[in-house]
Amino acid sequence: MNLFENIKMAIDSILSNKMRSFLTMLGIIIGISSVISIVSLGVGGQNTITGEFEKIGVSTIRITVKSAEAETSDYITYKDIEQLKEKIGYIKYAAPITYQTGIASSEKKSRTAMLYGTNEDIHYIDNVELLYGRFFNNIEFEEGRAVIVIDETAAKSFFGTSDVVGETINVGSNTSTKKAKIIGVTKSQLEMFSNMMDEEMPVIIYLPATYLDILYSRQSKISELYIMADSKDNTEAAGILAQNMLINRHGNRDRDVYKVESLMKQLEQINTIVGIFTAFIAAVAAISLLVGGVGVMNIMLVSVTERTREIGIRKAIGAKTSNIMFQFLTESVIISCIGGIIGLIFGIGGAYLLGQLAGITPSVTPQIVIISIAFSSVVGIFFGIYPARKAAKLDPIDALRYE
Numbered sequence: 001m002n003l004f005e006n007i008k009m010a011i012d013s014i015l016s017n018k019m020r021s022f023l024t025m026l027g028i029i030i031g032i033s034s035v036i037s038i039v040s041l042g043v044g045g046q047n048t049i050t051g052e053f054e055k056i057g058v059s060t061i062r063i064t065v066k067s068a069e070a071e072t073s074d075y076i077t078y079k080d081i082e083q084l085k086e087k088i089g090y091i092k093y094a095a096p097i098t099y100q101t102g103i104a105s106s107e108k109k110s111r112t113a114m115l116y117g118t119n120e121d122i123h124y125i126d127n128v129e130l131l132y133g134r135f136f137n138n139i140e141f142e143e144g145r146a147v148i149v150i151d152e153t154a155a156k157s158f159f160g161t162s163d164v165v166g167e168t169i170n171v172g173s174n175t176s177t178k179k180a181k182i183i184g185v186t187k188s189q190l191e192m193f194s195n196m197m198d199e200e201m202p203v204i205i206y207l208p209a210t211y212l213d214i215l216y217s218r219q220s221k222i223s224e225l226y227i228m229a230d231s232k233d234n235t236e237a238a239g240i241l242a243q244n245m246l247i248n249r250h251g252n253r254d255r256d257v258y259k260v261e262s263l264m265k266q267l268e269q270i271n272t273i274v275g276i277f278t279a280f281i282a283a284v285a286a287i288s289l290l291v292g293g294v295g296v297m298n299i300m301l302v303s304v305t306e307r308t309r310e311i312g313i314r315k316a317i318g319a320k321t322s323n324i325m326f327q328f329l330t331e332s333v334i335i336s337c338i339g340g341i342i343g344l345i346f347g348i349g350g351a352y353l354l355g356q357l358a359g360i361t362p363s364v365t366p367q368i369v370i371i372s373i374a375f376s377s378v379v380g381i382f383f384g385i386y387p388a389r390k391a392a393k394l395d396p397i398d399a400l401r402y403e
Contacts, residue, residue, distance in 0.1 A: 010331035013303065014338075021335060024299040027292025028339030028379065029346065032372050035282050035289075036347025040362035041355060042278025046271050048360050059232045060125060060263045061239040063246070065223040066256065074250050074257045076222040078209075081119075084227070084245060090238035093121035093228040098209050098220035101202070104150075104171045106158040112202040113154075113171060117212030117220060125228045128206070133165035133184035136208055144210035149184035154203035171205060172215045180207065235262065289375070292339065293383035300332050300387035304394075311394050325392035332384025333377055340376025344369060 014021045065075055081094050098117035103110055122128065123135040128149075136147045148171060155164045162185055170177040188204070213219050229238040239260040247253050304311070311324055351362035 007330060007334065009327060010334045013331055014335060020299060024295050024335055025292075025339030025342065027288060027295045028336055028376060029292075029343040031286060031289035031292050032340050032343025032376060033347035033350060035286055036344055036364070036368060036372055037351040037354065037362075038282045039278060039368060040348070040351040040364050041358070041360060042274060042282070043363040043365070044351075044355060044360045045278075046274050047363055049270055049274065059229040059235045061227045061229070061235060061242070062261050062263060063225040063227065063239070063242060064259045064261075065221075066259055067223065069255050069257050070223075071252075072221075074252050074255075076225050076246065078222075080246060080249055081225065083249070084242055087245065088238060088241045090229050090234040090241065091227055092230045093125050093226075094242075095119050095122035095125050095226045096209055096222045097122070097224040097226065098212055098222055100173070100212060100216060100220075102171065102173050102215075103177065104154065104158075104169055104203055104205060105177065106167075106169050109158055111154065111157055113205050114202045115171065115212055115215075116204070116206050117209030118206060119209060121228075122206070122226065125226045129187040131185045131187055132163045133182070135184055135206070141208040141210055144208055144214050146178060146180040146211055147183045147208070148180045149186060149206040150182055151186050151188045151204040153188040153201070154205065155182075155185050157203065171207070176215075178215060180211075289379055293336075293379040296332055296335055296380060297383040297387060299335075300328060300384055301390070303331070304328065304387050304391040307391075308394065311391055315394070321392045324394075325388045328388035328391045329381065329384050332388065333380035336376045336380030336384075337373065340373050343376075344372050347372070 063076075076096060078096070081096055085091055085094050095118050100115040100117070102113050102115050104113035105111070116122075119141045120135055120137050123130075128135065130149075131152060133149070135149055136145070140147050148169075150164075150169075152162050155162050158164070158169060159167060164182050164185060167182050168179050169182065171180050172178055186204070186206070209220060209222070225242075227238060227242055229235040239262070243258050243260050246258055250257070314324065315321075348362075348364050351364065355362045
């Protein structure tokens, strides 16, 4: 009996017991679709993160103050930033970042807000995408003017539309707020999460760091500074020179206060973590494939029992043991492969559906498709060997007597 006859007989057997065959495939379908969805979203998430970091640029450096080592006088000042830009030729942009969690409110709605105090350079360093209006300038920063740039999510939440340049909202702490004028609207950076959580996510607001000091009636401790070098080749030198200047200005050479790190190194660490997490979740999901494989073995054992007389007749008229074994093994592999293909379709569909909700574009590569089909075949072979061997070893006389 050739391969095509075996395949035809296997398909006929599957079609004669459609519901049973489908339930047998169900474990394979769930396992494959889960793994495909998780891996595709994981790789897509990595690509999204990489894309965001590439927007910021490979010449960006982050300098942070180690709070455990620092004294009050060690924190970065606005004068430090001014001197860094003036004295170090490699530095193109330098932006402080101070954070406060507060509230933002219009006449109709109030939202939790992430208030980012910074200067105009963050617009270029962070590659902030403006949809409407402009970013605040250096004069507004120096004077601490009540101007803000909000994200599109905040604009729609407060006013029901994106173009809200010229409108005013109240911003500040939970106990005290002040009116500020919206001069720009950016694309939402947390769009993938805001789509899922909506009102629960804080809105993003950029404002002059000097105005943030006014809102909270104190000068913020600047513990984070972003620097962009004039070229990729000068990035490391810019970071070292900036660190040395800060040490000299604050007189803390005897202590390890400032940490300098490249954003691209951070990207590598994040991608490693995401990769490990994706692999772990995919491995957990793959356990259902084992359950599916047990289902395949179970149904094939039932099939062997039901077709005992058929096996006896075939062996009586000359079918070899290898022919019988190959027939049942073929049927097992076909069941697993059909389940794998259906699981692949559902997995890709599920990945794009979840990706749309999360704002992530799944990455479905040819390798993922090939591996999923190959793995289904391996499951079919592995769990089909025992039933196939049992069928092949049946004594033809005993099989013919079976009722």
